Structure formats: C-alpha cells, structure tokens
Amino acid sequence: MTRLRYAKGSGHPPLHLASITANGADAGELRFTLANAKELRIAFTSHAEQVRMLERLITERVPFAVGGMCPGPAEEVDMLIATAELAGPYIELAWTAPQQWVVRETSSVASEWLQVAEASMIANPSFDPNALKCFDCPTLR
Template structure:
C-alpha cells in the first residue's frame, strides 16, 4: 500500500498554480505564484488546451493551491480527476502559518501519512510556467 506523503517548508512558497481563471465558456488563463519570478499569467484558448495544460502540470508535479473561502485549483483539478477528465495525483500546496507552507501528495486508499524531509521529493520546486506557453 502506498503512503500519502507531505513536506513542510518556510519562506517564499515554490511556484504553484494559484488560480484558474476563465473569461468565457472556453478561454482564460492560469495564474502562477511563488518562486522568485512573481505572478505569471499563461493563457489558454479552449477547454481541451486547459485540460492539456493541467495534465502537463500533474505530470511535472507542480503544486496546486488549495482553496480557502472558495475552491482553489487543487479542488478544481480534484473534481476533474473524480470525473475522469484527468488522471494522476495532484500535489497540493497549503499554508500552515505565516511564511509556512506544506505540500501534500495523497496516495489512493492510504490511511497513513509519511513526512518527507525535503519538499523537492514530492513537488517540482523549480517549475518554469513559461514552459506551458504554446507556440502558434
């Protein structure tokens, strides 16, 4: 049985998907935050392109922010996984205190959690959002 894993960090969080913004029925942009580059907006033109980008992010082990007062990207991606529109395990990023964060990877049907000493063993801490930009 696989164990769910988590790691804690402090200071600036790693680059993570902070929000999924749709401007109409299909187009919108992904907003990345964290890291040293500041906020980055990466546009998508269709639902298929959005799903492709989210699939790439899951495979690249990029953290998805959990929601607070409203659903966050981790919640939205979780629904897409539950509806079989995406597969894989999304890495969640949440805040546990001032300048303190945690990344989590849940294993299916796991009842135990294992702490990892280094967040890079769970999540891609060096992701460049510009790598998602599609060339026309």
C-alpha cells in the same frame, strides 16, 4: 500500503499554480506564483487546452494551491479527476499559518503519510510554466 509524502515549509512556497480564472465560456488563464513570489499568467483558449495544461502540471509534479473561501486549483483538479477528465495523484500546496505551508502528494488511495525533509523531494522546483505556451509540443497532446 500506499505511503504518500509531505513536507512542511515556511516563507515563500515553491512554484505552484495559485489560481485558475475564466475570461469567457472556455477561455481563461492559469496564474502561477513562482518561488521568488513573482506571478506569471499563462492563457488558455478552450476547456480542452486547459485540461491538457493541468495534465502536464500533474505529470511535472507542480503543486496546485488549495482554496480557502473559494475553490482553488486543487479543488478544480479534484473535480476533473472525479469526472475522469484528469487522473491523479497530484501535488497540493496548503497554508497552515501565515508564512507556513505544506506540500503533499494527494491520492484517494492514501493509507499512510511520510514526512520528507524538503518540498523539492516531492514537487518539481525547476518546472518553467512558460513551457505550457508551446501548444505544438508532443508532451501537451
């Protein structure tokens, strides 16, 4: 039996990948919302670089926002998992009401959910998205 965790919260959500935007055929940027609600953008120059960055975010347990009217990063990660470019499970962040959100582990093999007290028990609150700029780092290869 696979037990995946989730946590509910209110106010500012934890650091998460808020969107992925395309600036060309393969280039674009990852837009993060930090815990203090400030925004940080990290550019990528190719699809391969974007996939490496997303892989690192999965490993570091950074939440991916669920889309609303259009696909969000969580849906894009789902598509990349479906095509075997990425592997899960990963962490997603979804809004349940204004200023109300839930962070949860996501996997295709979930059979039971377990609520935990704080999002920090699931998601990594100390990850620095600027670490993704270090393209020569062994963890990004």
